[in-house]
Amino acid sequence: MFSLPQLEAFVAVAEELHFGAAAERLNMTQPPLSRQIQMLEKKLGAQLFGRTSRKVELTAAGATLLPRARQILDMCIKTDLDVRRVSSGQAGTITVGYTAIAGHSALPLMLRRAAENMPRVSFVLRELVSTDQMDGLVKGNVDIGLLRPIVARPGVVSRPLMQDRLVVALPEGSSLLGTMAPRNGEPLPLGFLDRLPLLMYSTKEARYFHDLVLRLFASAGAHANITQYASQVPALLAFVQAGLGVTLVPASAMAFAPAGVEFHEIDGRNGVQELNRVELELAWNEETANPAVLRLLELIKPPAGDGIESPGGA
Known part of the structure; x- marks a missing residue:
């Protein structure tokens, strides 16, 4: 030859x-x-x-x-x-797992940053709940995860990426609150939701939000009357749109909410404001051999740096 x-x-x-x-x-x-x-x-x-x-x-x-x-x-x-x-790391493929909310907030910002600095890298996008993302990171099916803080797995590392807050979602014009309904623009005390039909996050796929909502209700002295469960925010908003009850969702979800849903900030008294923090983390397998992943991690900084900012305050 x-x-x-x-x-x-x-x-x-x-x-x-x-x-x-x-x-x-x-x-x-x-x-x-x-x-x-x-x-x-x-x-x-x-x-x-x-x-x-x-x-x-x-x-x-x-x-x-x-x-x-x-x-x-x-x-x-x-x-x-x-x-x-x-x-x-200037070329290659990265598989990114992301939650439904992250798909409308952190993910576009991350992809824009990558397009500017890593134009030859291709991305495979997979919408997954946080637990499934963690499984994918362990097995190597996912390179980067945009997920909620959950129980750590050996070999998977994470760092804070974005902060958000929960807001109350109600059927538009609903009489559920009766005379307690706040005026437009006024915060809503969680005590007003006491014993109202609550549309809740799944304990398996969305344990992070499930536990956070219960902590917020407890801090406000309100009883959580759970009537429906769902694993993703869009499903909960669909329940609200149908008039089946109320729920708490990240503020960033307001950007893609369906018609017929109205939102109220949560009254921050009695320690509620300190509890009302929704974290999104950037996670990866510490043994990754994908140079493009390592390069992306260098580009996406924690909130304290010049990385992805909070979409709606902390």
Whole structure:
């Protein structure tokens, strides 16, 4: 089999049609260049150049080889560049898991940052609840997770990415609150939701939100009258839209809420304000061998840096 140096020598002579000029172009002397051509002709069993004292010409065999030799050399250069880009994290593929809310807040900001700094990296996006993301990070099916703080798994590390807060979602124009309904723009004390039908987060897929809502109700001295469960915010908002009750959702969910749902800030008295903090974390497997993941982690900073900011305050 012929070698790349032999093809490089052949292309140089074929384009220059002069051994001296080709040797100068390749920064070598003429005798080793001639030997490369001779070895190539021997390997192929064909004469590639017609030589006289006055000129060098391509034979029919040489003319056939030239475009293919150029393609081979171009492919080698491209392959070398692609491998270097993947190795440095400038190219490759990253699988990102994200929650429904993160898909409307942190994810677009992260993708925009990556597009500006890692334009040759491709992304595979998978909407998953936090527990499924954690499973994917452990198994290697997910490279980066945008998830809620849950019980840590060995080998998975995370850091804060974004803060949000919960707000109350009610059916628009609902009489559920009766005379206690606050005026437009006024915060709503959670005590007003005492024993109202509460649309709640699943204990399995959305334990983080489930426990946070219960803590908020307890701090306000309100009874959580749970009537429906769902694992994702859009499903809970669909229940609210249907008039089946009230729920608490991240403030960032207001940007994609369906018609027929109104929102109220939660009254922050009695320690509720200190509890009402929704965290989103950036998680990855500490043993990842994907250079693009490591490069992305360098680009996405914690909230204290110049990274992704809170969409609606803390």
